[in-house]
Structure formats: C-alpha cells, structure tokens
Amino acid sequence: MRNFIIFISFCGLLMQEAFASFDDHFENATLRFDFFLSGNKVSQQAIFEKAIRQEGWSGNPNSCIPSFDYGEYCIQVRNEKDDQLLFSKGFSTLFQEWRTTPEASLIQKTSLQTQLLPFPKHAVRIDILERNPQTQQLNLLLRYPFDPHDQFVVKEAPFPASVTLLHGTGETAHAVDLSFVAEGYTIEEKDKFLSDVSRLTDCLFRTSPYNMHKECFNVRAVFSPSLDQGPDIPGSGIWKRSLLGSTFDTFGTDRYLTVPDAWRVWDVLSGVPSDVVYVLTNTDKYGGGGIYNFLSVGISDHAQSESVFLHELGHGFAGLGDEYYESSVSYEEFYSLKVEPWEPNITTLVDFNRKWADMLPAGIQIPTPVEAAYNQTVGLFEGGGYVAKGIFRPYDQCRMRSNKSDFCPVCVRAIEKMIKYYCE
Ligand SMILES: [Zn+2]
CATH class of the missing domain: 3.40.390.10 (Collagenase (Catalytic Domain))
Structure with missing residues (x-):
C-alpha cells in the first residue's frame, strides 16, 4: 500500500510539473506565425511575415515536445534567456514537394506558410529548421526573436465563419x-x-x-x-x-x-x-x-x-507516407535511398529498427513475396514511396497504397500514437 501511495504521489508530481511548465511559459492563446518559404531545387530560405494572436490553444499542454521526429521541417520555441526548448512541432509543405519537381531546376518560387504555436508569456526565439534530404539532419533556416508585447502582433477579431x-x-x-x-x-x-x-x-x-x-x-x-x-x-x-x-x-x-x-x-x-x-x-x-x-x-x-x-x-494527421509506387507523380528522387525516411510506414532499411522491426514475424522472407500466403502478414514488401526498388512497405495492401484496403497494422499503430499525443 505504501509503495502504491508513493507511486501515486510521484505521478501527481510529474503531471503537476508538466502543467506548471506549460503555464510558466505559455498562455491559453495561439500565436499564428506567418512566413514565406522561397527558393528552388538547390536551396530555400524562410522569411518572417507577421504574428497574430488568437484566443485559446487547441494543443495538449502535456505534449509540447513530441517523442517522434516527423516532417520535412520543424518549428521550435526556445526561451530567450537560457535557450531551453519549450515547444517543438514537425511539419511538411507543398513547397518542399514542389522543390522535387523539374520546374524547381528552372525557376525560383515563393509560398505562404502558417504554423500555430502556443502564445509565449515572455521573450522567446522562434526557429524554423529544414531537414536535409541527404542526411536527414535539421538545419536552421530562420531565427526570429519574438516579443509577446510587441505592438505589431495582430489582434483582429476572428473571421465570421x-x-x-x-x-x-x-x-x-x-x-x-x-x-x-x-x-x-x-x-x-x-x-x-x-x-x-x-x-x-x-x-x-x-x-x-x-x-x-x-x-x-x-x-x-x-x-x-x-x-x-x-x-x-x-x-x-x-x-x-x-x-x-x-x-x-x-x-x-x-x-x-x-x-x-x-x-x-x-x-x-x-x-x-x-x-x-x-x-x-x-x-x-x-x-x-x-x-x-x-x-x-x-x-x-x-x-x-x-x-x-x-x-x-x-x-x-499521422504523417504516413504513400505505400504505392505504380502511379505517375511529378517528383524526382522524392526519397534518398541512403537515409531512412521519417515516415513511420516506409523504410529504406537504413535504420529499420526505428520502424516496424518489432512487428516482423520471426524468420519471414525478405523481401516478402507478394503471394496469398503473405497477404495478411506484416513483412517487408518491396515498392513504396513512388519507387518500385529500394523502398519497402509493411503490408502488401494498405489504405496508404490502395483505396480498397484497410489501414495495415503498422499504420494503425502510427495513427494511435498520434491520437495519444493529442489526447493524453
Ligand atoms: Zn500501411
């Protein structure tokens, strides 16, 4: 019984700390951070446009820093005083997809971007990082010193939808x-x-x-x-x-x-x-x-x-990749085969342990054959992420491959992980 009481108090303490940490740094309000992404196939830059304050924060105060590392970009909020990471969110963009099309070799383009953050109580730095497709490392694109008391933070009434x-x-x-x-x-x-x-x-x-x-x-x-x-x-x-x-x-x-x-x-x-x-x-x-x-x-x-x-x-919502490879798309080398893609349901086998290695039946043939004997089995089926060779999917038929199937067990797990991130 004593151990049980100690356990309860410890959990209570942890939860209090998580809440205290959110309330120490953020208000129950949203910072809409508007910026441009501009560039071409070779390089891009991020440019600040405006900050907007909106009432209420829809995110989970217990989930300021996710346990997963998804997206082609990341936006982070850091304490200006001591550089402490207060909030982090991965995301992708249509602009990054455009950068893999033939047009991006010919011209420069710009695009309008928005990310929503919890509204800081005190001075912070807002960083936007891009993921290097060759190394998967995040590099800094924009560092913006944000003062929540700046008179130019827009505070207009909401749109009348x-x-x-x-x-x-x-x-x-x-x-x-x-x-x-x-x-x-x-x-x-x-x-x-x-x-x-x-x-x-x-x-x-x-x-x-x-x-x-x-x-x-x-x-x-x-x-x-x-x-x-x-x-x-x-x-x-x-x-x-x-x-x-x-x-x-x-x-x-x-x-x-x-x-x-x-x-x-x-x-x-x-x-x-x-x-x-x-x-x-x-x-x-x-x-x-x-x-x-x-x-x-x-x-x-x-x-x-x-x-x-x-x-x-x-x-x-869940950051799933496409498990198909037969349809025509306009992308050139969307995934590098030399690194592990961040999407939870495709793999290049570079770092498969991060993916569904724990769900693979012992002794299963790799690549797993596309045969009736394996069509209800988690495996490593070659083809996915728009290419037939070098990228593997976890199931022969999944909703991320064809509209006629259910989500495969690997995608189900990834969706549940995301639901937990928002709800726990
Ligand atoms: Zn799937």
Whole structure:
C-alpha cells in the first residue's frame, strides 16, 4: 500500500510539473506565425511575415515536445534567456514537394506558410529548421526573436465563419480538434456541406483505429460561402471564384488537389480550435492531397470521397507516407535511398529498427513475396514511396497504397500514437 501511495504521489508530481511548465511559459492563446518559404531545387530560405494572436490553444499542454521526429521541417520555441526548448512541432509543405519537381531546376518560387504555436508569456526565439534530404539532419533556416508585447502582433477579431460542433465535447486540451473547412460551396449549399461533413465523420468513426478512439475527437464544420461552386481545374480551362482557391492539376498531375495559398484557410479558421484541417471541396471529380501538419484537401461527391478522406488524413494527421509506387507523380528522387525516411510506414532499411522491426514475424522472407500466403502478414514488401526498388512497405495492401484496403497494422499503430499525443 505504501509503495502504491508513493507511486501515486510521484505521478501527481510529474503531471503537476508538466502543467506548471506549460503555464510558466505559455498562455491559453495561439500565436499564428506567418512566413514565406522561397527558393528552388538547390536551396530555400524562410522569411518572417507577421504574428497574430488568437484566443485559446487547441494543443495538449502535456505534449509540447513530441517523442517522434516527423516532417520535412520543424518549428521550435526556445526561451530567450537560457535557450531551453519549450515547444517543438514537425511539419511538411507543398513547397518542399514542389522543390522535387523539374520546374524547381528552372525557376525560383515563393509560398505562404502558417504554423500555430502556443502564445509565449515572455521573450522567446522562434526557429524554423529544414531537414536535409541527404542526411536527414535539421538545419536552421530562420531565427526570429519574438516579443509577446510587441505592438505589431495582430489582434483582429476572428473571421465570421459559421462553426458547428458535430462531434465531441468541445474541450480542446486533451482532444484531436479536427476542422472541416468548406471550399467551393455557395451560400445556398451550407446544409449540403454539413451533410457531407457528417457523412465523412461517420466514415471516420467506422474505420479502424479511429472507431476505438471516438471520444478523443472534436469535429467542427467551418462554413463560409464561395461565390462559385467547386475548385479550379486548369487542365480543363475551368477557373472558379472559390473561397480558398483550391486547384486540381497541381504540378501537372490532374488528381492532385491542393490549396496553394494556405493563408486563406487559416484566415477562415481564425479562432477555431484546429489541430488537423481537412479542406472539403465541393466537386464530383476524383482527387485530393494531404501533407503532414500542413493541410489535407479532399472531395465531396465522388464515389471514393470517403476513401480519399481517410488516405489524405493519414498523411496530414499521422504523417504516413504513400505505400504505392505504380502511379505517375511529378517528383524526382522524392526519397534518398541512403537515409531512412521519417515516415513511420516506409523504410529504406537504413535504420529499420526505428520502424516496424518489432512487428516482423520471426524468420519471414525478405523481401516478402507478394503471394496469398503473405497477404495478411506484416513483412517487408518491396515498392513504396513512388519507387518500385529500394523502398519497402509493411503490408502488401494498405489504405496508404490502395483505396480498397484497410489501414495495415503498422499504420494503425502510427495513427494511435498520434491520437495519444493529442489526447493524453
Ligand atoms: Zn500501411
């Protein structure tokens, strides 16, 4: 009994310390940090644009520094006085993907970026780091000294979007706050948007492992009207005055649907607690796109809109990589075979112990043959991450490879790890 009491007090102390540490350094408010990423295939730079204060912080005060190291970039908050790391978050961007396309060898481009941070109570440094694709090391791109009392921190009232809580209690500190944002819905189509979001939410909570963790989620539908219905389709000469400017044909791939101007999304979401964002585009054309801790974009009216949603959320929320390699993409050498990619569900075998080595059945053949005997087995199947050779996937058929499958056990574990990060 005595040991039990000591154990309880010790845990209590640890929890108090975690809370005290968040409250010592941060307010229950959000710092929206806006910046540019500019450059080409060879190099890039990050340039500060503005800081915005918004009320409420949707993140978990116990999870300021994640135990995993995902994303092509990292944003960190450090105490100005002693350099102590106070907050860290990995993310990827559409711009980094563009840097692997042929166009990036020819021209320079710039892109609008937003990351959300807990609002500091005192002077801090905000660092943005890029991951070197050849070494996987993080290098400093931008160091910004941030004074929370600076008069130029923007404090405008939130954008007047209509927000409907469709699932959950609304308590944000220990929940995944999933926001659906309406794109290409006209003012008459608000009910259609709410019904589309409900359908996708029902699908999410029917799907493993989300069906086991419904109580960990808040789902909000964020509506603001577009002048025209649907997204741009440049390949067909179709241009729409939609709220967020979403577009098919990204990098010349017809099904790749993205929102190039992320600030338009974050403007609409000002004041809405959002850990993960799904831009729901009002169209029956097939397509989508999901980028880790950036934005996920999908479709409302295609027969596969539910599958697209689950797949893109796999990228945007859980940092999963694509397990397919057959479809054409515009990337050149997206992954270096000399280093281990950061995504939890693909491997180059450079550092496989960081991945699913602990889930591999003893004595399994490597590469694992694509045969009926192995189609329900975790293994090392060659092909994934857009290439047929040198990158391995954990399961023959997974939702990150094909829309017809469930998430494989390795992806299920990665999704549950992310849910825990937000909820515990
Ligand atoms: Zn998988």
